[in-house]
Amino acid sequence: MRPYARLGLLVVSAIVAGCATAIDESETAARAAAALKASFRPAGQAGLDRLEQDETQRACSLAAGKAPPKDVAAMIEQTNLATIRYPADGKLLGDWKNGERIAQEGRGKQFSDDPKGPVGANCYACHQLSKGELSFGTIGPSLYQYGKLRGNSVDVQRYTFGKIYNSEAFTACTNMPRFGHKGILSEQQIKDVAALLLDPASPVNQ
Incomplete structure (x- = not known):
């Protein structure tokens, strides 16, 4: 079954x-x-x-x-x-600078948004990501120094990509959207957001 x-x-x-x-x-x-x-x-x-x-x-x-x-x-x-689809090329991290833009982009999936317009993750609505951010939500935990505290191993990369792709796989009935499973973010966008969290040069890890 x-x-x-x-x-x-x-x-x-x-x-x-x-x-x-x-x-x-x-x-x-x-x-x-x-x-x-x-x-x-x-x-x-x-x-x-x-x-x-x-x-x-x-x-x-x-x-x-x-x-x-x-x-x-x-x-x-x-x-x-079982729904998580990891990248076929094996690369789990993208460009953290693009990830920063995606994390700050609040547009997407709303009735007022242009169907051809951008779709962001709006991460700051629920999480603190960087020390310099003045306004952020607290529904989710702070992600400041996410990579600095966890490291950048393959296991951590897979967990991070998977968590963004489908958060319900790790915490049942979480408030976090299933960005990949529901088609909110593309595979590349998920890679970029994962890089924002894990890249040592990212403001998240300063």
């Missing part, structure tokens, strides 16, 4: 195991989702596909903001780990 099929069974089991109130809530959620879908239209870089949850998103929604059960979390991570 494929990982996503097993994850789907876990989600269904969680629903069936709930009480009548949970079923009522499920019906209410379905009606709310239908109302949302009816009220939206595709515009800019935002399509209606983002209203459709995959098995991972459904499982995390059932957790309602809390850590999912250990078996569900393990299946989520296993399922998403």
Whole structure:
């Protein structure tokens, strides 16, 4: 049985195991989702596909903001780990200067964005990356001196590339977007952001 099929069974089991109130809530959620879908239209870089949850998103929604059960979390991570596509050329790091631009670029995947325009990672919305940055979010951990603290081994490079590509492979129900899995960033963009985090010359590691 494929990982996503097993994850789907876990989600269904969680629903069936709930009480009548949970079923009522499920019906209410379905009606709310239908109302949302009816009220939206595709515009800019935002399509209606983002209203459709995959098995991972459904499982995390059932957790309602809390850590999912250990078996569900393990299946989520296993399922998403299988989706990571590492570069065929074996090169995991790109240009950190391009990575800096991508990290600071907040445009992308919004209804107001030009469909042909740039798509960034908007890393500073959730993380501190450099000492000189005056404004940054705190939803995610500080990444300042990320490479300086972890080193630049192949294992660290693979983890970093994979984490950016699909964060759910390492932390179930994380707030971090699945940049590669969802097609938000290209392979080269992920390489560049990974270089920003790991290159000794990057402002992240000063």
